[in-house]
Amino acid sequence: MRSFLIPFLVLSLCFQVSAQNNPVKIACIGASITYGATIANREQNSYPAQLQKMLGSNYTVTNYGVSGTTMLRKGDSPYWNTTAYKNALAALPDVVFIDLGGNDAKLINRKYYSEFEQDCHDLVQSFAQLPSHPRVVLMEAMPSWVKDTTGIWDPVIVKKINPFIQKIAFKDNLELIDMHSPFVDQEANTPDKIHPNKAGATIMAKLIYENIVREKDTKFDVFSHIDLPQKTSSFYGYPCADFTLDGRKCKVVKPKWSAKGHPWIWRTRFWGHEPQTDIALLQRGFHLVYYDAAELLGNNENIKDWNDFYNLLHKAGLGKKSVMEGMSRGGVYVFNWAAVNANKVACVYVDNPLLNIPSWASGPMKTPEVKNDMFEAFKKDYNLTTDEQVRQFKGSPVDKVSAIVKGRYPILILCADADEEVSPADNTLLFEQKVKALNGDITVMHKPGFKHHPHSLPNPTPIVDFILKGSGQYIEFPGN
Numbered sequence: 255m256r257s258f259l260i261p262f263l264v265l266s267l268c269f270q271v272s273a274q275n276n277p278v279k280i281a282c283i284g285a286s287i288t289y290g291a292t293i294a295n296r297e298q299n300s301y302p303a304q305l306q307k308m309l310g311s312n313y314t315v316t317n318y319g320v321s322g323t324t325m326l327r328k329g330d331s332p333y334w335n336t337t338a339y340k341n342a343l344a345a346l347p348d349v350v351f352i353d354l355g356g357n358d359a360k361l362i363n364r365k366y367y368s369e370f371e372q373d374c375h376d377l378v379q380s381f382a383q384l385p386s387h388p389r390v391v392l393m394e395a396m397p398s399w400v401k402d403t404t405g406i407w408d409p410v411i412v413k414k415i416n417p418f419i420q421k422i423a424f425k426d427n428l429e430l431i432d433m434h435s436p437f438v439d440q441e442a443n444t445p446d447k448i449h450p451n452k453a454g455a456t457i458m459a460k461l462i463y464e465n466i467v468r469e470k471d472t473k474f475d476v477f478s479h480i481d482l483p484q485k486t487s488s489f490y491g492y493p494c495a496d497f498t499l500d501g502r503k504c505k506v507v508k509p510k511w512s513a514k515g516h517p518w519i520w521r522t523r524f525w526g527h528e529p530q531t532d533i534a535l536l537q538r539g540f541h542l543v544y545y546d547a548a549e550l551l552g553n554n555e556n557i558k559d560w561n562d563f564y565n566l567l568h569k570a571g572l573g574k575k576s577v578m579e580g581m582s583r584g585g586v587y588v589f590n591w592a593a594v595n596a597n598k599v600a601c602v603y604v605d606n607p608l609l610n611i612p613s614w615a616s617g618p619m620k621t622p623e624v625k626n627d628m629f630e631a632f633k634k635d636y637n638l639t640t641d642e643q644v645r646q647f648k649g650s651p652v653d654k655v656s657a658i659v660k661g662r663y664p665i666l667i668l669c670a671d672a673d674e675e676v677s678p679a680d681n682t683l684l685f686e687q688k689v690k691a692l693n694g695d696i697t698v699m700h701k702p703g704f705k706h707h708p709h710s711l712p713n714p715t716p717i718v719d720f721i722l723k724g725s726g727q728y729i730e731f732p733g734n
Contacts, residue, residue, distance in 0.1 A: 278348045279313075286319065286448075287301075287449055288300070301459045308463045356411065374422045392419050435534065470511040479570035489526075495507075504544065509540060517539070521542060521579050523547075535577075551632050578602045581604070586608050586609070592661060603721060607651075615644050652688060664720070668701065669698050
């Protein structure tokens with residue numbers, strides 16, 4: 255690991271010294287949201303202004319926002335034609351944040367969508383090819399709550415604009431900041447349904463502040479250290495390598511740069527379902543991995559295969575401890591592996607988790623005439639032949655709490671209190687009681703009135719903050 259960190263730390267130190275002598279020039283490119291439209295005292299409260307306050311004198315943040323402008327050259331008000339754009343190029347910035355696309359969602363501009371990707375690419379390159387060779391970061395468009403389908407309409411942002419931006423980020427290997435998920439529950443902070451107020455601008459500034467100050471290893475490439483045939487595709491704008499290990503499918507998604515220590519989150523089941531937490535961590539320099547162990551349900555074969563996968567990834571340069579993530583029966587996978595690998599877990603996030611298999615299995619046993627593939631797989635996995643053996647089964651996470659708490663890692667459970675598929679009382683609440691009895695570190699976040707679906711949170715910030723703190727990657731903000 256030292257061979258990766260030494261050059262990284264030297265580069266980081268050199269950058270800090272340079273920043274002290276010559277302030278790092280940051281260009282904020284965008285439309286009215288960047289400009290600070292509708293924000294009282296926008297010169298002090300727009301997101302670029304707040305970002306300047308957070309960063310301090312080693313940085314110069316300039317607001318090049320122009321209200322109403324588009325990414326599209328043929329849009330109703332192209333950013334390309336503005337004086338602000340010309341001034342931004344002339345300033346030779348060191349870092350460029352581009353927040354354009356919201357106005358492109360208007361009906362008047364949709365007929366030009368075949369040109370969006372090329373225009374986005376060209377705009378990026380106009381900055382990237384400057385003599386200052388700035389780092390260019392794309393920002394996905396924020397939500398809109400307007401009801402007029404001819405205006406800045408959120409379904410178009412979600413289905414067209416942001417996927418366009420993700421595609422360019424993948425093709426051009428550009429950094430991404432998701433500005434949509436962190437605002438899906440922030441309608442109150444967008445008074446006119448489009449523009450954030452001061453509090454909303456603070457959210458934006460913090461997301462960008464994190465991107466700027468987080469230590470970055472730009473040289474590490476995990477793909478080159480996995481000596482197996484790989485096929486690469488895009489995962490929401492990030493490179494995803496698919497390969498096979500022990501006869502099963504695997505995935506590794508790499509960030510645009512790695513955070514210190516090469517952290518990673520291990521999605522244990524249901525790849526790509528409610529991915530907002532995974533995406534938020536990718537943009538913060540985490541890797542995302544997956545090994546398809548369906549449907550082994552945490553048995554010995556599962557643990558052996560995952561040990562092989564872990565060894566492959568750690569040897570390839572990922573950190574010693576993984577963040578474990580499991581939804582529904584993914585909880586069994588997470589904790590059964592963690593119970594025998596306590597020193598390899600940074601923290602755990604599970605969501606409406608199955609933690610007590612006999613409790614769940616009582617349902618299929620009551621209706622033997624109805625075929626249940628998961629129940630049959632479970633019996634095969636553990637070589638069980640009778641219902642009594644199922645009732646007496648002691649291989650669930652609730653039976654392994656003493657081994658789990660030895661890891662001393664924090665645990666977060668998102669629990670839907672009206673879960674009709676996995677009883678909270680027999681699973682999360684029982685598990686929580688047992689963990690607390692052994693002084694384990696567990697937090698249960700309740701979702702009153704919610705059923706088993708949907709998993710996660712539309713805005714994953716509370717989950718992300720927990721994981722960042724649990725893995726030692728959380729960044730304190732000035733003034734906090």
